[in-house]
Amino acid sequence: MVCSLLYRVVCKSLSVPAVLLRGEAAKVAELLVLRHENVVLRRQLTGLVRYEPADRFWFAVLSRLVHRSRWQEVFPVTPGTLLGWHRRFIARKWDHAARRRAGRPSTAAAIKALVLRLARENPRWSHRWIHGELVRLGHRLGASTVWEILNRAGIDPAPRRCGPTWREFLTAQAEGIIAADFFHVDAVL
Numbered sequence: 001m002v003c004s005l006l007y008r009v010v011c012k013s014l015s016v017p018a019v020l021l022r023g024e025a026a027k028v029a030e031l032l033v034l035r036h037e038n039v040v041l042r043r044q045l046t047g048l049v050r051y052e053p054a055d056r057f058w059f060a061v062l063s064r065l066v067h068r069s070r071w072q073e074v075f076p077v078t079p080g081t082l083l084g085w086h087r088r089f090i091a092r093k094w095d096h097a098a099r100r101r102a103g104r105p106s107t108a109a110a111i112k113a114l115v116l117r118l119a120r121e122n123p124r125w126s127h128r129w130i131h132g133e134l135v136r137l138g139h140r141l142g143a144s145t146v147w148e149i150l151n152r153a154g155i156d157p158a159p160r161r162c163g164p165t166w167r168e169f170l171t172a173q174a175e176g177i178i179a180a181d182f183f184h185v186d187a188v189l
Contacts, residue, residue, distance in 0.1 A: 003057065004093035010061045029065035030074050036062075037076050049076075056085045107149065111139055115149045126158035 036058050044050060051059075059075060063082045071079040111134070118130045125133075127150055131143040150157075164172070 003053075004089060007057060007061060007089050011064055025065055026067065026070075029062045030070070033059065033062050033066070033074050040076075051077075057089065060086045060089055107141060107145055111141065112149050114139075115146055116153055116155070119150055119153075119155050123164055124158055129158070 036055065040049065040051065040055055059077070059082060063071065063075065063086065066074050068079065071082060075082060114134070115130060118125065118133060122130075127147040128143050130150075131141070131146045134141065134146070147157075
């Protein structure tokens with residue numbers, strides 16, 4: 001994306017002189033191509049000439065200023081190679097592979113917290129039961145996702161999970177006793 005943007009900016013900035021002075025800009029572009037070719041050749045004194053991405057970028061930008069009929073004489077590579085480099089630079093703008101993540105999207109933190117809360121408050125519920133409750137509430141996730149959230153949190157499956165503590169048991173019993181004994185209305189008839 002950055003390379004494509006940089007390519008566009010350099011092309012636009014070099015095209016301004018090309019519009020004003022067509023012949024002069026083409027001559028300047030040819031000189032820049034030759035100078036850059038010298039830089040590349042000095043950098044690699046032995047063996048096969050290898051062009052780095054910056055070199056390809058520079059030649060692709062300058063190719064827009066030189067008429068296509070002169071590409072064969074001006075550039076050190078074939079016109080097909082120049083067009084291929086240009087195509088690759090433009091294609092990178094539309095390639096979203098680097099921005100795409102592989103796999104499923106992660107579960108929202110609020111849903112994870114809700115799963116853990118349901119498991120803590122209802123120690124006898126299995127992951128399938130918790131999944132059913134979440135589906136009734138309108139959350140779309142799989143039973144295996146619920147199981148994985150519980151497993152990562154270190155909560156055992158329902159049959160092996162420890163029952164309520166004495167404190168939880170007595171609290172639940174006290175609430176039941178209070179509800180039954182103190183909040184009733186006597187009727188005359």
